[in-house]
Amino acid sequence: MSAPMIDLQSLQVAFGHGAQRVVAVDGVSLRVADGECYGLVGESGSGKSTVLRAVSGLNPDWTGRLSIGGTDQTAKRSKGFFKTCQMVFQDPYGSLHPRHSVDRILAEPVAIHGLDDADGRIDRALREVGLGPSFRFRYPHQLSGGQRQRVAIARALILEPRVLLLDEPTSALDVSVQAEILNLLRRLRAAHGLTMVLVSHNLAVVANLCDRLAVMNRGRLVEELTVEALRRGEAHQPYTRQLLRASQGYDRATADSFRDFA
């Protein structure tokens, strides 16, 4: 394996102090190769989004070692880091500024990084995510959820990053729109050779897009396996098997068989 794009070693994230201290992520280590799509799966509160926020630089309170593209990262990130690593958020209704037009949203990162040809970049980015130039001067309230998420993806891609972090990018969307966004992400990954980390509670979404995945529970990494192994049902850990059963739908017998993994 060539040098990993993302190298995470014994990451620990804790919130609060003293008696109220909660360890949200406890000793997670993982490696994502260049061009790979890696899924992080787990139930709510398992710490998967917290891992992503620590990697993205939104959460500075972590310990451990984190290197992206071969560069070790600290709590404070450089401008160059943000050009390498971008993120798409879960809720497209909250991730776009309500008073900024699509044009302004996309022009902002170009201006921050002092890049040239803002007009050309914005046009290309919009076309790449399947929105025509007619969307350029609209405001978020004039867009549907799927269109908003496309704008958010265009905003992440306009800096031409190498790593794209996806925090449940489809869970706030209709099922039909989910498929469109997943297809778009797969196409963009192939076109740009993007390294992706996808956080989701939906095993189907992860299996659709990713090569490898890790299952998280209570802040710990339970199991790491390839999507092929997942499809063949070769999960070793009982928690992973339970998660798999849950994703195939519920009946009384399944629900009764569930237990709590502390």
Added chain:
Amino acid sequence: MTRQPQSPSWRAWLTTDTPQSRAQARLGRAWAGWCAFRRNRMAMIGLLIVLALVVVAALAPLLAPHHPYDQDLANRLQPPTAGHWLGTDGFGRDILSRLIHGARLTLMIVALVALTAPVIGLVIGTVAGYRGGWVDAALMRVTDIFLAFPKLILALAFVAALGPGIENAVIAIAITSWPPYARLARAETLTIRHADFISAARLQGASGPRIVLGHIMPLCVASLVVRTTLDMAGVILTAAGLGFLGLGAQPPLPEWGAMIAAGRQNVLEQWWVAAMPGLAIFVVSLGFNLLGDGLRDVLDPKGD
């Protein structure tokens, strides 16, 4: 004629879902706001009053039938007549002409306070709210100190220190009226600083000043504009109060509060000398209040 009539085509240009340029998108938004504002009849009355104040102030020398300083001691304290529609004051000066010229002073006070106090409050409130920590604590304690004084008394102290006069009255009012704006801006900032679109801006590498100026302030401005408009009535009253106490505009300036003070001795026999400027203050304050209520309906993002 196959051509469409003019008005529907520009209306379609303004209300289109697919604007072609930045300017068109912005004008379209302004037009939508205006349409919402126009439906509120009371707000339109308020807007007309405020516009009338602006027009009267701009055209004061043309509209006033007499010079505001021309004394006519033979005709002092005359009741309203055909020659002097609102009567004359203790020096025989035409009250209507003085009210019309006083509109300029009132407008100047309102404009200067509206351009300073909310801006100071916006900057302090958004910086405190976004930075948090000791910056927030320090700025908010300063705000608390200013809020602890009664506004008029603090303004009185400032005017007493700076010397009486209309400019100092404006400065005193501005200094005493920014804290509520800072509180409001901070509260708004706290509700949006953890929003995903602020996180997204940080992930693009945006600096703190860029986020405060470009992302947070635009969302605070709407509620601040509403609050400012509603406060304008209070500003006019404070300025009139300072004028009434002899600490604002100095004679012979036709400031409305000072005019009421001058008519105080005769208020029982010659009621119009004090009542006419009082009526002017009342109408203009009411106009600003109605306008502020209407603007709140249009601008307040929580109403969406």
